[in-house]
Amino acid sequence: MMRLLSVLALFFTLFVFPVFVLVIYSFSSSWSFPEILPESFDLRSYRFLLAHKADIGLSLLSSCAYSFGTIIVTLLLTILPAKVFARVSFRGKHILEGLFLAPALIPPMAFAMGVHYMFIHLDIADSLVGVILVLSLFSYPYMLRALTAGYQACGEKYGLCARNIGASSLRILLTVEIPLLLPAVIAGGTIVFLVSFSEYFLVFLIGGGTVPSYSGYIFPLLNSSDKSVASLLTIIFLILPILLFITVDRLLFAVYRNRGLM
């Protein structure tokens, strides 16, 4: 018990304390050296949030839109290759698997700046499509890894049974494989969402300021002198994904229970 408490205390100080400081900052009206707590509190930053709710809402919505778009595109790109990598062995498989992980390892700037030139000529720079494409190419390795592991875990016998009683490949994919893969899709999708939602540079480069994004919205505020507002907006960066994860978790639980799977 003592050990649990000391580990928890350590993690609180290192990982939660900084967020705690943000929360205090968001309520402060002035906080200067050397006070441990702000001299006075007010709700200025919350009034700012209300006053700018249209802009903030739009940027959050846009960020969520391209992040979910990226999840869907990465899913489409990787679902068939993941099956091959999990179930078939062929020559050059390991090299190809390593090669396909490259976008997550090589610094994204290196390919994104070339892609920027391409997208200008294809007329999809400064567009939502361009942003989703570049984010997908940067984040699909996480989805690929998750789905490959998912396919390995669920085995191919279920699909074989379905085929024996005459199901088509598409039907097997939709009614057997995807439901079995759902936990893997959610694991991969969570990382793809976080990567896309938090990315600043790629969205700024390819979106060119015309695609609104939350990271782009808060960036200038982070360097402003009003730390109270910046703190509150930073907290949203933490709360929104957590709320989303909880919702997905609840939803999944409800779906499984309704189908009698749990």
Place this chain on the structure above:
Amino acid sequence: MRRTAIFLHLLPLLIPFVAIFSCGLLITVLQSFGLFMFSYSYEDMLFAYKELASDDWFFMSALFSLYVATAASLFSLFIGTIFAYMVWKLPARYHSWTMIYKIPLILPHIAVGFIAFILLSKTGVLSSISYQTGMIDSFESFPGVLYSPYGIDLIGAYIYKETPFVMVMVYAVLCRFDRRRIETAVMLGASQLRIFFTLILPFIMPVLNTTFIILFVFTFGGFDLPFVLGDSYPGMLSIRIYEYFFHKDIVLRPVAMAMLTCVFLFSLLFIVGYLKVSTRVEREVRKL
């Protein structure tokens, strides 16, 4: 599955991989030689590389990036491994209680940069705490970690962001470790340190190697964090690239692309070289 079927299954990924990722890289490399540069043409194809070769700032930035990436990844790896081991040694029913360590995984790099800024500045929160506890007598004696030439703010922010990542990776591997081996070692009289170094460490070595590669390359080429922290001379290479790409005459863009090409080649060499060395070392260890 037949060869054509395998190929068809791989196509949905292969096409965008070649058309967007590989072509993007190719254009970056070509533009560094002054080709495909809109309507500009360059007499000397190596002009960008010559420019870099005579640019001391570029070398300083490259060294600085190397230093920040090495320090941040090593510290994160060290701390993350110890923390993951601490969690794993707790009774299993308490493991989920420690989930709070995942907070920095959710926070974006720009948010972590902002947190570093409010905590570490001379009149920031840590400075106030040091003053109240009597460790310093005015904010001037608080060490200037922000914008320091040693990149302490950057390294600290990266450690905060990357330690939980190491913990997740190492913890996942530790969960596959057979605890009975530890019981046996204890019965044979092994000390805690000995258990860690002869049983645990070799077991998690492969994941430590992969994690180190990921963290190192990521930090080396990372942009968001140094951009928020607004760094000082010499600064990270990614910031120099950004400056050349956006704030200088477009004629100079090949220089940015040449730096990117160097970053790309270095990352590639690092990954391949590191994997070669680490597999060889592992094989040697296994022989022993």
